[in-house]
Amino acid sequence: MATIAVIAPGAMGSAIAARLHGNGARILTVLAGRSAATIARAQESGMEGVEETALAEADLILSIVPPAEAANLAIRLSPLLAAAVRKPVYVDCNALNVLTKRGVAAVIGQAGAPFIDAAIIGAPPKSGERGPRFYVSGDNLSASVALREMGLDVRPVEGGVGAASALKMSYAGINKGLTALAAVMVLAAGRAGAAHALYAELAESEPELLARFSRVLPDMVPKAYRWVAEMDEIASFLESDDGGRLMFDGAGRVYERLSAECDGDEVGQLKAFAAAAERP
Template sequence: MIGIVHPGQMGAAVAKNLVDRGLQVGWASAGRGPDTRGRAAAAGLIDCETVARLADECDIVLSICPPHAAVETAQQLRGYTGLYADLNAVSPTTATHIGEHVDRFVDGGIIGPPPHTDGTTRLYLAGDEAHTIAALFDGTPLRAQVLGPQPGDASALKMIYAAWTKGTAAMLLAIRTAARSFGVEDALVEEWEISQPTLPARSEQAAQSALANGWRWAFELEEIGHTFAEADLPAGFGAAAAEIFGRVGRGGDDLDTAITRLMGD
């Protein structure tokens, strides 16, 4: 049986790919809320109740959780003798640290939305047993690709990719907020419509994404900052973007809400 901790929106979709292949997939319900329980039931997962029992019954465990919980999740599996794959949005150094808690480790990074449709989402993997994890997803909507034997490589790719997608969203929100603060937002948008016609809509989309997901992106951006530092580049880029998402908070669905929170009004 394959284990998954914990089936959020991404984790449940990844697990459903495996269930649809005819594989048994377990999860641990202890301490989980009704939304998680509902996703697990819809995906056809087997309830092992506790993480300890999950570890006993599963030959492979996939960790797909909010990035701030990735290390703690690995610590809960300390001593696990099966194959542990961390598929979370963490820096290469954090990925290496996670690998120190388990005997057999594969580093992974997911790029794209929850994999419901073929071709939308990629799973990048690194480690000596990466091909074992990749083979689980043969013929599923989730496309798995092995980068090589070095753990941390998949996390590095995920972080560098997300630096653009999430980092530019944070920057657009900061730009719109600064423009409003100085009273030149309308003039900025008019100039964008002439010279950068995609940016007005992109800034609206950035606000919607931040309000829905920024609460977990904030930690991911901090990890991106650590990744840049590991490459001897300034870490402040990631830290600033993390602060933007942290200040936006959770709830709401429009640009005005995001800007109001960033301005502290």
């Protein structure tokens, strides 16, 4: 039976843990300082709370944390990995730009542990569904076979460490960048009194886009706080492209504003626009 550490037991981490546990893996995590709701979710997913030092006993460590926490987690765990006789494979699954991911790989490499660059695209796994896609890249991907055998949709990407992250940055830039663009323009139309006209024009000329916006705008609101750091990572990914970098720096500020507003007027306008689009 494989032993896999999943850090941390958030929505994605716990769902992936449940899939792995359901296919026979022992799942370790750290629950110290976590809320009662998080602990309950972890236990329901088959996760076993252990001291951080015990993570080195795992065959693989999956890092699934907010982007801003990924590098610090690697630094914190590196002494444990360095001291381990049998090194776990460290799989960084976070939405990081290529340079940041390679920096994490360097920290783990100095500890003597194998490293896999991973990128998760799609929603947390659900029973009866194959997804999400679990893209992996690196010099040695043999350990990722175990993840495929335990129910993850693992897909290798050629190009070494950074290739999977580049795919994630590019896909998220298109997907979540388009959502940010839609939010900005819907709100701008509303401020100018043209929201109904914009809705009517999209319904006539771009019905597929309107259907998409009706789904993604309300879905984005509770996630906006998590997308701020991801937009900042994409901006760093585009560092050599001034226009692109500024575009995604702006998207980050849009999500930052919407997450701070929560149930304010702008969020209400976006939800109202989406609701109108859902009506026949």
